[in-house]
Amino acid sequence: MIGTGASRRAFIAGTTAMAAGSLGLPSIGGAQAKPVKVGLIHPVTGFVAYNGQQSRLGATMAIEDLNRAGGVKSMGGAKLEAVLGDSQSKVEVGVSEVEKMNEAGVAAYVGCFQSPVGIAATQAAAKYNTPFLIDVGASDLLVKRGLKNVFRMKPGFGRCVDDGIAALGALNKGAGGGAKTAVIVHESGEFGTGTAKLLAGKLPSIGIEAKELIAHDNPTRNFDNIALRIRSLAPHIVMMSNYGNEYMLLARTLFQQKVDLMGMFSVLGGGFNYKFVKEMADASQYMMDTNHWFNPLSASAQALKKRVEAGGALFTFEVYLSYTSVALLADALERAGSADKEKLIDALGKSTFKADLMPYGPTKFVDGQNEGGLPAVMQSLKGEIEVVAPAQFASAKAVFPRPKFN
Numbered sequence: 001m002i003g004t005g006a007s008r009r010a011f012i013a014g015t016t017a018m019a020a021g022s023l024g025l026p027s028i029g030g031a032q033a034k035p036v037k038v039g040l041i042h043p044v045t046g047f048v049a050y051n052g053q054q055s056r057l058g059a060t061m062a063i064e065d066l067n068r069a070g071g072v073k074s075m076g077g078a079k080l081e082a083v084l085g086d087s088q089s090k091v092e093v094g095v096s097e098v099e100k101m102n103e104a105g106v107a108a109y110v111g112c113f114q115s116p117v118g119i120a121a122t123q124a125a126a127k128y129n130t131p132f133l134i135d136v137g138a139s140d141l142l143v144k145r146g147l148k149n150v151f152r153m154k155p156g157f158g159r160c161v162d163d164g165i166a167a168l169g170a171l172n173k174g175a176g177g178g179a180k181t182a183v184i185v186h187e188s189g190e191f192g193t194g195t196a197k198l199l200a201g202k203l204p205s206i207g208i209e210a211k212e213l214i215a216h217d218n219p220t221r222n223f224d225n226i227a228l229r230i231r232s233l234a235p236h237i238v239m240m241s242n243y244g245n246e247y248m249l250l251a252r253t254l255f256q257q258k259v260d261l262m263g264m265f266s267v268l269g270g271g272f273n274y275k276f277v278k279e280m281a282d283a284s285q286y287m288m289d290t291n292h293w294f295n296p297l298s299a300s301a302q303a304l305k306k307r308v309e310a311g312g313a314l315f316t317f318e319v320y321l322s323y324t325s326v327a328l329l330a331d332a333l334e335r336a337g338s339a340d341k342e343k344l345i346d347a348l349g350k351s352t353f354k355a356d357l358m359p360y361g362p363t364k365f366v367d368g369q370n371e372g373g374l375p376a377v378m379q380s381l382k383g384e385i386e387v388v389a390p391a392q393f394a395s396a397k398a399v400f401p402r403p404k405f406n
Helices: 008-018 049-068 091-104 115-126 157-174 190-206 224-233 244-256 274-279 299-310 317-336 341-349
Strands: 036-042 080-086 108-111 132-134 150-152 181-187 209-216 237-241 263-267 288-291 376-381 384-389
Touching (some): 036 049, 036 317, 049 080, 049 317, 080 091, 091 115, 108 317, 115 190, 157 263, 157 376, 157 384, 181 224, 209 224, 224 244, 244 274, 274 384, 299 317
Parallel strands (some): 036 080, 036 108, 132 150, 181 237, 237 263, 263 288
Antiparallel strands (some): 376 384
16 A cells, blocks of 8 residues: 555545545645646446446545655655546546646546546547556557557456456366357447457357357346346356446346356456445355456555445445556656656656555556556355455355256
């Protein structure tokens, strides 16, 4: 962690300050270094508001921790100042927030949770040569357009699909290779569609055929027809790539309709988190997901988890990914010794930052993508989330195939 001291209060304060447009930090004493403004753009309203609020919580906690630890020392102890924006899950609003924050003088942006919003927002930020750190967005398009200002620490959907397919192949082989077919259900945007296409292309390499790709809109509030379609196709595995509400609703619908499967295996399942496994322990039981996970062996990660939970929130991936993105930015500011955008982009590009919260090696950016990131494969078992791969972080052995309903 950057330091200590943040709590749910930081998030609440941030939410309140959103209406005023920024989370200003009071001046203590006279001669303080000029604060460094950081634009935080997340969907804190709209259909993925919970996820956006979790990202804001992680980012604001990181800023509070850095400031309590003395700020950016190479800049005379300059504090970070959060400028809060709400994309409302709308591309045009995300771009508008970039423009407003540029006028406010931000040195960098962190966001945007959704890939389509991030793609447009980073393009807008590129006009001003302003660094943009992607905290959660999964699409590889975010870092494949030649934009020098864009950086992402976590793996994108390409790496997650590769690792997820390898893990599923190993599980299936270990169980006798009984799984031969799959149905992929995905949200219809860039994130879900891109992930689904990659999955369908990779599944044959492990002896599994994608019988059908089923897209759905955002939001979708009833999955009865999709569940009936899945039942009629009778796949061995269902794979899901969608946002939180839809992920949980589809899982619950398949559980209630007792659709027998060898497994439910998602890659970047937006709803696979503590909220899901605690509130729907029965429906989530045995489900697996390839996603981002904190390093369970990290004392800092465990301490941050306790703080977040003590504040009444859950330690979901949005929290520690956004926290880590701010920490990466703070490290770059420290090494650059300046908020000059060109110097900051250069410092980020040369970063060897070690994300202590995450199971990553030192940062190594190639075209803005950190090659040191590592996804994990998890399974819901008895209301808990267990890591089942990679082996060095595993906390349990995977259950595959899952038991039948009858």
